[in-house]
Amino acid sequence: MLLTIDIGNTNITMGAFEGEELRATWRLSTESRWQPDQYSVFLQSLLAMKGVSPSDIDAVVICSVVPPLTAVFEESCNTTFHTHPLVVGAGTKTGVRVLYEPPRDVGADRVVDAAAAYRLYGGPLVIVDFGTATVFDAVTEEGDYLGGALFPGIHIASEALIQQTSQLRRVELVAPKSAIGRNTVAALQSGLVFGHVALVEGMIARFREELGANTRAIATGGLADLVATQTNVFHAVNPDLTLIGLRMVYDMNSTGDTSD
Numbered sequence: 693m694l695l696t697i698d699i700g701n702t703n704i705t706m707g708a709f710e711g712e713e714l715r716a717t718w719r720l721s722t723e724s725r726w727q728p729d730q731y732s733v734f735l736q737s738l739l740a741m742k743g744v745s746p747s748d749i750d751a752v753v754i755c756s757v758v759p760p761l762t763a764v765f766e767e768s769c770n771t772t773f774h775t776h777p778l779v780v781g782a783g784t785k786t787g788v789r790v791l792y793e794p795p796r797d798v799g800a801d802r803v804v805d806a807a808a809a810y811r812l813y814g815g816p817l818v819i820v821d822f823g824t825a826t827v828f829d830a831v832t833e834e835g836d837y838l839g840g841a842l843f844p845g846i847h848i849a850s851e852a853l854i855q856q857t858s859q860l861r862r863v864e865l866v867a868p869k870s871a872i873g874r875n876t877v878a879a880l881q882s883g884l885v886f887g888h889v890a891l892v893e894g895m896i897a898r899f900r901e902e903l904g905a906n907t908r909a910i911a912t913g914g915l916a917d918l919v920a921t922q923t924n925v926f927h928a929v930n931p932d933l934t935l936i937g938l939r940m941v942y943d944m945n946s947t948g949d950t951s952d
Contacts, residue, residue, distance in 0.1 A: 695749045695773070696938035697765060698801060699756035701824040702847070703914060707935035708744055714932060714939075716742040719914070724760060728767040735772050752777035753942040755800035755934070778942055780804060785944045787811075789836045801934055802829050803837060808937030809910050810835045813928060816903040818896055820926075821934075822913035824848065826888070828895050830903055838903075841895060846888050846915055853880075865915070867922055889922045896925050 694709045699722065706718040718738045726734075736746055752769045754777045756762040762779060769777045778784070780800040786807045792798045802821075809819050810831055817831040822845065829840040844852070846865060854860050863880045871886050873879030900907045911919065911926045912933035920929045930936070 693744065693748045693750060694939060694942060695752045695769075696935045696942070697752065697754045697756075697777070698804075698934045698938065699754065699758050699761050699765065700801070701758060703823070705935065706738070707932060707939075708739075708742070708749070709935075709939050712939070714935065716744060717932065717935065718742070722758065722761070724758060726764065728764050728771060731764060731768040732772045735768060746772050749773040749775070751775055751942065751946075753780065753938045754778070755780040755804050755938060757799045757801060778945060780938070780941055784941065786941050787835070787944060788831075789834075791836050792839050798837065802827065802840070804937035804941055805829060805912065805933050806831045806835075806837045806937075807940055808933050809930075811940060812930070812933075812936070813908055813910060816907045817910060818899040818903065818907055819910045819912065819933070820892060820896070820916075820919075822846070822911065822915035822919060826892070828899065830899055832903070843891065843895075846884055846918075849888075850880075850884055853884075865918060867918070885918065885922065889919055892919060893923055893925050 696707045698705045702722055704720050704722050707714050708716045752773060752775055754765055766777055782796055786803050788803055788807050790798055805819050805821060806829055809817050815831050815833045815835055819829040821827040825845050826843045830838040832838055854862055863877050866881060867885045868878040868881040871882050873882045896909050908927040909925055911929045912931055916929050916931055920926050
């Protein structure tokens with residue numbers, strides 16, 4: 693099996709592939725202070741929950757936007773699976789030409805998403821990743837990564853609002869019955885959910901003005917379903933896009949395939 697690991701600022705998402713089939717997924721909170729041994733123990737426990745043994749894992753591929761944790765996971769994977777992981781970075785074959793300036797400033801997860809989305813859906817594309825930040829990525833008709841836009845994610849927006857006001861409290865992030873909130877909870881939910889939906893629709897419309905009217909929009913990330921159920925702007929919702937992209941990138945680097 694191939695273990696794919698996406699290390700984000702808020703969550704770490706993992707998937708176990710047998711060939712092209714995603715057999716199991718895991719999602720855990722990012723703990724930046726943990727040591728390799730702590731993650732080794734935790735990894736073994738997580739895998740056991742889905743009936744996967746460390747000996748089942750033949751290879752590991754990682755993308756990370758938390759540099760201190762990258763080395764931690766490399767050591768942990770060496771200890772747990774007796775294999776050195778492929779860490780996606782500069783020099784890794786992805787099948788994507790990065791036109792961002794400078795190219796090294798693009799997060800590995802964004803390039804991996806672009807590689808997967810282009811192979812699955814073709815181009816041009818706008819990929820919206822709903823995570824710590826809401827990230828918009830543009831992929832050209834030829835499969836080149838062009839650039840994008842960054843916006844505070846729904847959780848960050850919610851926390852900032854609560855911390856900067858004295859009479860507002862945390863609310864469940866669900867869509868209210870109407871845009872006009874008749875109480876404080878509903879008003880917050882309307883602003884956070886429907887406001888974010890309007891932001892996404894507006895940004896996708898702007899991206900389409902630059903990429904072309906035939907641009908497809910793909911949603912991914914932990915809050916993708918929350919937003920996607922409130923709009924018809926998305927061609928597809930694929931919460932496992934990054935994990936699938938990591939599998940594709942691993943295959944390219946193990947077989948020499950660089951085709952789109």
